[in-house]
Amino acid sequence: MSHEIELKGCAPTPLAHYLKALGILRLVAEQKDPNAKGCWRDEAFVLQSSLDKESLLRFFLEEYQPTPITAPWNAGSGFYFEEGKAAAIDPETGKSFKTGKKLKTGIRDKDTEATRTLDKLLQSQCDRFKGYRELLGKTRQILDEKGLQEAPKENQKSLLIQTIRNAYPDKFLKWLDAVLLIGSDKVSYPPLLGTGGNDGRLDFTNNYMQRLLRLFDALTGEPNSFVSNWLEDSLFLQPTPQMLKEAAIGQFLPGNAGSPNGISGFESKSLVNPWDFILMLEGGLFFSTNAVRRLSSDTGSGTLGFPFTVRMIGAGSGAGNQKDESNSRNEIWLPIWNKITSFEEVCCLFQEGRATVDRRFAKDGLDFARAISAFGVDRGISEFQRYSFVKRNGDAYLATPVNRIAVRNNPTVEIINELERSRFLDQIRRFARSDKAAARLAALAHQLENRLFDLTRGADRRVCQDILILLGKIQRAVGISSKAKEDIHQPIPLLSSQWLVASDDASSEFRLACALAGLKAVGGGSTKSSEQESPIASVFETYAGLPMRLHFAGIKLDKKRYVWDNESRLAVWGEGSLTQNLNETLRCRWLAAQRFSHNDKPFAYGVGANQADIAAFLAGSVDERRISDLAQGLALLKEFNSSELQTPTTRHAALPAAYALLKPFFVPDRELVRIGFLAADAKLPLRGELLSWLAANQTQKAVDWAWAKLRQVGVGLPHFPQQAPSAVGIDGPRLLAALAFPLAYGQMKNLLLTLGAGEKATEQQAESAQ
Incomplete structure (x- = not known):
């Protein structure tokens, strides 16, 4: 018959209680019921076996045979005596001479609690400790053969461990394999069981022996007083007032280890249930x-x-x-x-x-x-x-x-794998922990790790956005640090569109950031001959069509991969406001287009914002800092596809006439021709003066120039009134920043066709309305 017993004294925390559950399952399975099973339920371990509660208690009290464990490489294992003290006083220290120092013989004859405990087990006569006697006797024989009277050091220690590993019977090796790992060149220790079965001066194995002798009589193996009460407390949390005081517990049970201010007095003493200590080490196997x-x-x-x-x-x-x-x-x-x-x-x-x-x-x-x-x-x-x-x-x-x-x-979570290309993630984490890392970069790397942790717990879109933001900030921080670039050899690798889908929260800030991050230029300088590439075309390839990423950090393209560029004139994004940065970026892109002889305006895009998003930006009702930060992260994406974005609930909103009039100057001519705004052979270039006027808040001057230029290229503008719309009350720099955001193709088409007053435009508007 199978019974389920809820062991309330065994919980996932603290560590001692988790290990205790494993120890109980192992001992019951190995010594009583091979079919024993277990699981965790409601913060407790559930044991399923042929034992009911009473028979489980009886098993541990009457039949349990402790697993023999020892660590003879440790000074506190019980195998080594201390040096005794002579009666003479050392004049230098004022303390008694140790016999070895005084007599020059190195006599170690002073027993300790550890040696007395080990001797008691060696002298035990009961079957319960039979395996322990065999192990301790075998170990002492090995130490005598090697002539070891004190704990071995360094190489001698490794040789002793190897000898023990070869000499111990197989049934004694489980503890050895749990407490250390013998490699080809050194011995390693797991954190779970300290450094080879001890933590500082606390030897786990000898304390294990001491707790066993506190529970059972060494000669008869019978339980001592209070043992059954301790067992019920350990297994079922039945309170008992007779806990051992000032008995070491080590790292496993911090709450019972004793500490200053642990009680109402100055310092609390450790309180240990012997069963807890024994069963947790049994579980450690x-x-x-x-x-x-x-x-x-x-x-x-x-x-x-x-x-x-x-x-x-x-x-x-x-x-x-x-x-x-x-x-x-x-x-x-x-x-x-x-x-x-x-x-x-x-x-x-x-x-x-x-x-x-x-x-x-x-x-x-x-x-x-x-x-x-x-x-x-x-x-x-x-x-x-x-x-x-x-x-x-x-x-x-x-x-x-x-x-x-x-x-x-x-x-x-798999999108994190993309950050490991070119070993970027590994390099930034390692550099952030070095002495060379600036405090800001170290803090950003730590925040990145925290947010990556958060992503592993759930696919939260806000978390993905935060990761992109941190990546953008980290790339900027590395780009201005010569020390960082020595260790972080390449910029962040291009990310897939999975990041776009995972971080899309359908907010105006996200769509505006996407629109901005996807800006690029199409068409560079032409070659002068078929045999030799022109310098202009080469430069265009170096800067890969002016993606927005180049404005956020000093990078360039080298053999189809991004590398750091210490002399970049395109990295103009600073710590100022979004409006300031967009104004400066637009001017930089215009100058670059002139320098690289672009055939069209450098405002091609992959994703466009909606009219409602632009209106919200002009009204100041969006989080501009988040747009700025998100754009830097989203610029790391390889490509943008508007079909992968969520459809917003609100798409249309009224925009100022000045915005509609100026927008064609920030749209590539090929797009204007495509929607029928320009004739196939017409050009509508962007002039640097237009950028300067808007940046200087001479908005009306910019609008008047745009009105005249559109008439000049044959755009059908309204015949009445025959003048540019008023720009009174419109902030020029903010309007210029709004013009930097690409507008979704369909909405841009409808917006620009409203400028036309001719019959063709009227017909198109009527068709659009239908």
Whole structure:
């Protein structure tokens, strides 16, 4: 008969309680019921086995045999005595001589709590500790053969570990594989179990032995007093007042470790349930590894070969920052599954224990967040609990719960892969963590990581916009930093139109930014001969048809790829207002078109805004800073397609007559011919004076000139009144900025045809109205 038991004392946080759940499942499956299963439900672990609550308690009290673990390479393991002290006083220090220093013999004969604990287990007689006696006896024999009277150092330590690895029976190797990984050139340690089974001066294995002897009599193996109460508290959260005080718990249970201001007094002492300590280390054995299979050239560190372990980054939550990264022992992502799963299946999950992103192993927290959608869904995982091992109490490391990440299918995350072309994402993240990075660039990179994390949690359009904004700012910041360009070799690679779809929130700001970012020029200078390309044509190719991207950062095209341009005269976008930047950009584009001998006005586009968007900009009812920032990010896109954008609810609005009159001068002639506004052989060039008049707020002068120029090229303007419309009250610089935004083709056609007063224009308007 199968029973389900809810273990309320086992929760995903803190780390000790998560490991405790794994320990209970493993021990029940290995020592009592091979068909044991488990899952996580309502913040508790559910055990399914042949044991009911009473028989589960009885199993641990009467039948449980502790897994033998030891770490003889550590000074606090219990295998090494300390040097005794002589009666004489050292005149230099005023302290008693150690016997080794006084007698020059290096005598180590002073026992400790650790050595006394180990001796008790060696002298035990009960079956419960039989395996432990064998392991400790075998280890002491190895140490005696090597003549080790104190903990080995460096190379000697590696040799001892290798000897133990070769000499231990297979049943004792699971702990060894969980606590360290023996590579070809060095030994690596996982953050989960410290540095080889210890954290500073705290040796996990000897403390494990001490907790076992607190629970069970060494000679008989029978439970001591209060053991059953402690067990019920550990498994089911049944309160007990007899907790062990001042017993170390290490990094696993920060809330019980003791700290200043932990109680009403000055400092709280640690409180530990012995079962918690024992069962969490039993659970740690799930993290045993396979060195040959797990070491990979792209991990960069053997530590990353441990299950679910990646480099710590200070992004993704408010619990850490980049400063913590240098003081961390990496981070671990622990799976939470909500379907009953067998012990064998859980073992396979932890043996695999890795995630891949873009066909490589996840190296850090951001990589893991990107990978868990496919990884988790494929294996029935519902969430991951993320832990960072960082300094939080002096020099002590604590397993800090960072956040809980739900697993869901999120195809949008794949667009992040585009940032890894030319290794841009890797290079900017690495440079931002170096001493060469300016504070602003480091802050932007950190914000980018946070927003990329947010994108992995859900396909939010605002998040995608924020990422594009940050990318645009980062490219500008790198473009003006010679140090940054030494490490970040290429600008941000061109992005696909997936970014356009993922970030489209149907707002006026977004459409205006798209229209602006898609500006380009079509047609450059002609070659002088068929044998040799002209310098003008070559320059046109270098600047790739004047895309807006060139105005935001100093870049150019070199052999069909963008590179940094330290001498760019096109990067004119600054920190001023959107109106100021657009005025300056229009003038720069006009000058560039003259210099490069463009055949047409440099205002071709891929996406046009709507009349309602232009009217909102003229009225000042849009977020201009966001338009400016978004345009810089959207300019990174390779192409724009208006069919991929959402259809706005409001498209038409009344625009000033002055805008309609001036707009033809900011539309390529080929488009004007296409809609029938200009004759096929007519030209309507943009004059620099028009830009200057509007920028200087001489709006009426610009309108009057435009009226006369349109009549000159044969555009049918109204016969009455026979004068240009009034520009009273219209701000020239703002009107000029509005003219920079391309207008959607259909709306531009209707707008410009309203200028015509001839019979042809009247007929076309009538047809359009029908």
